[in-house]
Amino acid sequence: xxxxxxxxxxxxxxxxxxxxxxxxxxxxxxxxxxxxxxxxxxxxxxxxxxxxxxxxxxxxxxxxxxxxxxxxxxxxxxxxxxxxxxxxxxxxxxxxxxxxxxxxxxxxxxxxxx
Numbered sequence: 001x002x003x004x005x006x007x008x009x010x011x012x013x014x015x016x017x018x019x020x021x022x023x024x025x026x027x028x029x030x031x032x033x034x035x036x037x038x039x040x041x042x043x044x045x046x047x048x049x050x051x052x053x054x055x056x057x058x059x060x061x062x063x064x065x066x067x068x069x070x071x072x073x074x075x076x077x078x079x080x081x082x083x084x085x086x087x088x089x090x091x092x093x094x095x096x097x098x099x100x101x102x103x104x105x106x107x108x109x110x111x112x113x114x
Contacts (some may be wrong), residue, residue, distance in 0.1 A: 004035055008071045011081030025091040028068075032095030036064045040103040053107060061100045068092030 020026075020073050039060055076084025 001035060004029065004031055005071070007031070008011055009074065009082070010080055013080060025027045025087060028091035029095040029098070032064060032068055032092040033099045034095075035067050036099035037103055039064070040099065042108075044103075044107060057104060061096055064096040065093050068096065 028057070039090070043056055069092075072084035072086075072089045072092075074084070075082040
C-alpha cells in the first residue's frame with residue numbers, strides 16, 4: 001500500500017511513461033487488483049482476526065475503492081504535475097472489483113473442498 005501511495009503521489013512526466021495506448025489505465029487496474037488481492041489473501045491466512053467473509057469482502061472493497069478515489073482527488077488538487085481523472089478512479093475500482101471477485105471464487109472453492 002505504501003508503494004502504491006508513493007507512486008500515486010510522486011510527480012512524474014508523461015514523457016517517461018511507455019507510449020502504449022491505455023497503459024495508464026491498465027497500470028491503475030493492475031496495481032489496485034494486486035493490492036486488493038494481497039489484502040484478501042493476507043486476510044485468509046489470518047482469518048482468526050475476523051469473522052464473516054462477506055463482511056470482510058464488502059469492507060475491503062469499500063476501503064480500496066474509497067482509497068483510490070481519495071488518491072485521485074489529492075492528485076487533482078494538491079500535487080503539482082499530477083492530474084486526477086475519473087477514468088483512473090474507474091480503472092482503480094475495476095481492479096478492486098476483479099480482485100474481490102477472483103478472491104471470492106478462490107475462497108468459495110477452498111471452503112467447498114474442506
